[in-house]
Amino acid sequence: MSESKEIVSNNQTRKVTIKAFRFNAETDYLPYIKQYKMEVGKDELILDLMNRIKWEHDGSFSYRRSCRHGICGACAIKVNGKSVLACKQNAIELLDLFDNDITLEPSSKKRVIKDMIIDKSDFWEKHAAIKPYVVADVDPRPSHESKQSIEEFNNFMDSDLCIQCGACHYACPALEVNPDFLGPAALNAAYRFTVDTRDTAGDERLAITAELGSGVWDCVKCFECAEACPKEINPIEKIGKLHNLQFVRGVAQSNVATRHAEGFLRGIIKTGYLDEADIVTYSEGYLGMYKHLGTALKMMKSGKIHWHSGIPFINSIPKIKNLDEVQKLIQISQTNKL
Amino acid sequence: MSQLHYALFTGCTAKQSTPELLSSTLAVAEKLGIKITILEEASCCGASHLQDFDEFLAHVLNARNICYAEKLGLTMITICNTCQLNSAMTKHALDKDPVLKAKVNEKLAEVGLEYKGTSEIKHFLYAIIDEYGLDNVKDKVTVPLSHLNIAPFYGCHNIRPSELHKDANGHENPYNPNSLDRLITALEGHPVNYESKNKCCGFHVELQANHTSEVLAGNALLDAMDNNADMMVTPCPLCHLKMDTYQDSISKTMGRDVELPVLHMPQMVALALGCTEKEIGLKFHVQKATQLYTA
Numbered sequence: 001m002s003e004s005k006e007i008v009s010n011n012q013t014r015k016v017t018i019k020a021f022r023f024n025a026e027t028d029y030l031p032y033i034k035q036y037k038m039e040v041g042k043d044e045l046i047l048d049l050m051n052r053i054k055w056e057h058d059g060s061f062s063y064r065r066s067c068r069h070g071i072c073g074a075c076a077i078k079v080n081g082k083s084v085l086a087c088k089q090n091a092i093e094l095l096d097l098f099d100n101d102i103t104l105e106p107s108s109k110k111r112v113i114k115d116m117i118i119d120k121s122d123f124w125e126k127h128a129a130i131k132p133y134v135v136a137d138v139d140p141r142p143s144h145e146s147k148q149s150i151e152e153f154n155n156f157m158d159s160d161l162c163i164q165c166g167a168c169h170y171a172c173p174a175l176e177v178n179p180d181f182l183g184p185a186a187l188n189a190a191y192r193f194t195v196d197t198r199d200t201a202g203d204e205r206l207a208i209t210a211e212l213g214s215g216v217w218d219c220v221k222c223f224e225c226a227e228a229c230p231k232e233i234n235p236i237e238k239i240g241k242l243h244n245l246q247f248v249r250g251v252a253q254s255n256v257a258t259r260h261a262e263g264f265l266r267g268i269i270k271t272g273y274l275d276e277a278d279i280v281t282y283s284e285g286y287l288g289m290y291k292h293l294g295t296a297l298k299m300m301k302s303g304k305i306h307w308h309s310g311i312p313f314i315n316s317i318p319k320i321k322n323l324d325e326v327q328k329l330i331q332i333s334q335t336n337k338l
Numbered sequence: 339m340s341q342l343h344y345a346l347f348t349g350c351t352a353k354q355s356t357p358e359l360l361s362s363t364l365a366v367a368e369k370l371g372i373k374i375t376i377l378e379e380a381s382c383c384g385a386s387h388l389q390d391f392d393e394f395l396a397h398v399l400n401a402r403n404i405c406y407a408e409k410l411g412l413t414m415i416t417i418c419n420t421c422q423l424n425s426a427m428t429k430h431a432l433d434k435d436p437v438l439k440a441k442v443n444e445k446l447a448e449v450g451l452e453y454k455g456t457s458e459i460k461h462f463l464y465a466i467i468d469e470y471g472l473d474n475v476k477d478k479v480t481v482p483l484s485h486l487n488i489a490p491f492y493g494c495h496n497i498r499p500s501e502l503h504k505d506a507n508g509h510e511n512p513y514n515p516n517s518l519d520r521l522i523t524a525l526e527g528h529p530v531n532y533e534s535k536n537k538c539c540g541f542h543v544e545l546q547a548n549h550t551s552e553v554l555a556g557n558a559l560l561d562a563m564d565n566n567a568d569m570m571v572t573p574c575p576l577c578h579l580k581m582d583t584y585q586d587s588i589s590k591t592m593g594r595d596v597e598l599p600v601l602h603m604p605q606m607v608a609l610a611l612g613c614t615e616k617e618i619g620l621k622f623h624v625q626k627a628t629q630l631y632t633a
Binding site: 080081082097098173174177178181212213217218219220221222223224226227234240243244247255256257258260261262264265267268272273274276280283284294295298299301302303304305316317318320321322323325326328329330332333334335336338 | 350351353354355356357378379380381382384385386387388389390391392393394395398399402445446448449451494495498499500511512513514533537538540542543545546547549550551553554583584586587621622623624
């Protein structure tokens, strides 16, 4: 009885229209969307749908594929804006999520060569820029192995699982706006080699990833990369660790971003809360404050800046209850300094 | 339904630049018959920036906040996505790592506290939807929002990373979130469907990467406007600060006039429940929004 049920559910298919982004950079002026009717089975992957478009509907449909088991990283695309590795993503799951209306898109529309195939050169350039290898003086005739404890290895084990598919890189909104930003994949790789105990280029990598305009401080903290990674690496967690390492290893330069991170404590020690005005002044410096005068005036006009003491910004923030506990905890728990 | 009772973690902005968030939250809770105890002992969550500087210290301070909700035996509710994220990250880290939990508790013991892990942490939006219930909200609507096209702006830190939030946010899918849409519908407003609703507002790089911040906020505001939104609504006061306060400079960056009132989630509910003008606090907005109060 249960066996015949099983067979019925195996035969269940869903009739849908799959849309696909089509564009040939050599011949097309504009991209367009083409529709393909098909019946989708419950075990089919997005890669199966792409194969069927190519084999059963239109042989010119182009995409990258190779290993078909989630290790070569070739088949990363987007479906309705969601980054997926086509060979790992069940199709019915996405049809359910998007109400049977799905569009296959390249990872980055502005980098399309043909259909799903994009030019990933920016990805590889950024990856190469952070020295994605162990830098070490290796004895050509070693008498023993380079030993690493399990704990030391575990520090970078998950970040080492990256397959360079680019899913996180092209899901990153900071990178879309700021082409200089290294992006989550390169930063994950920077972390992976920096915490490797055999490596000696950690400080150099930390300096590269600390650059304002291209490094970790330009991450917008949206967590799109954590969501996009098909290997569950959580790149933003590694970006957070790179932030931390700057302070742990004492190589952080004092600038608007590092002062902004450290400056939170200034308010917390005084009132328990962040001091919104002080954090801007402290991070930017008094000279940098002029940029914010217009905004400050508008905020004052609409009552966003309080005047409890009769003078704006002075004693304008209430204090939390038991503030002494917070002060004591900071005193005994703070581990880093700028 | 027995009366819901929550411990409210206000966060910093509700006590400073967005007083309208706190007053509207309390007004909505009162209208809905939800009991609120404000955690006046709670300090800043670190907003991910203190975490960048000193992760352990941030865990200690967040664990202390949660201790006060645990002492009351209540679920801690937040009214800021970033407070939600950072409090939940600490809870998650301590609950899964007994060594870290012991280290944090060693510090907390110095001030007579102990983190146990007994309180849940939930954003007020999901407390309303998943625990109070949208049908019950519907029954309380006195000023239907049927004249408004409302663009829901979800804010990153309530929906990503989904693995962290799934138990607290009713398994909201970050690629197709619908909680705010359903809340708008319950208040008889018209949810605007637009691509940017689950995108980033750029607030967190406001100082060090201003251009990125302005463009991200501008993209979302213009997307909402181009889809005929009369207003935007967000559960996050940081998204609110970025999107409401900077529309002039965003207009310059984008080369198009950006003009859209942005409301906090509780303000929108307060409008529909007939709360007072003072409670809703639209006068505290930089982008004029007082016209939305019609009662």
